[in-house]
Amino acid sequence: MPNRQRATIFQPMTTQVAHEPSALELTVNGERRQAAPGTTLASFLTELALDPRMVVVEYNRTILRDRNAYASLALASGDVLEIVHFVGGG
């Protein structure tokens, strides 16, 4: 089952839409993660129990400066997210 899901990444969007919705394959902070179809950036952060005000998201190498846009950003297979925050440093 996981193999079949992974294979969908490499199929064109049109093929994917025609099939039963399968999990989105994402790369998040260098790790492979799955999300349900229809997941937005806002709902994905909620799933990860992250407060959007505490993090910054880089979406496919573009830094998102408007947190209000998270709710309307639908994630897609192949998306690469970097989620960063402030930690102790000198």
Added chain:
Amino acid sequence: MATAATETLDTPFTIGGRDFRSRLMVGTGKYKSNAEMIAAIEASGAEVVTVAVRRVDLDRSKDEAILHHLSPERFFLLANTAGCFTADETIRYARLARAAGFNEWVKLEVIGDQQTLLPDAAGTIEATRVLAAEGFKVMAYTNDDLISALRLEDAGAVCVMPLASPIGSGLGLLNPFAIRTIKSRLSVPVIVDAGVGTASDAAMTMEQGVDGILMNTGIAAATDPVRMATAMRLAVDAGRLAYLAGRMPRREVAVPSSPTTGMLDK
């Protein structure tokens, strides 16, 4: 007379058009606990506290988010680009930090060598130019080298931050002459960053006439960080006061402090 001493200190001072109430800026790394970090920062009297930008731990095996502990209303959060080795990487980190939405300031570090953590002046100048053009207020960490400092000022840095000695070394102020030279030639403020190990290092650094000091390990790695933070606060003020007071000339001869006349049996 604590109040008299406070009155003769020339704070607040200005960097990039903003007034800052303390000449001591502190880092938030390497503390044994968040409670100890907060207590030390309080004791230091610092207004500016530096933070680093890192990936969130998705599995929450460690909760490192510093904003759970530091109120952005109480402290001026200064993001650094520690750990970056190229201008491009540094620019990316600075932009991420700005997107956090607190301010457009960045403590820019482009490290040139893993072993010494000495800065890459060329990369720092390049990144400063790009970020200053984007409206960032760049505080640029650099070597104790006049030419790099001048180039950073030309590139648009609001403040230049030469090192006292390598990051985390605690070796103190290795080249007072170089720091004085930089201070005497730059128009923007000079904040010494890195290498200050104890209170006398801080006082000696401030006595060179620089505008302030940024330190982290000197406080965090002390046996008692809260006491050391207090010592550093007093030393920075003492060093600044001594600089403003103007030290006596050095003389390689003794000059008596008491009258040479009026001695018995003369």
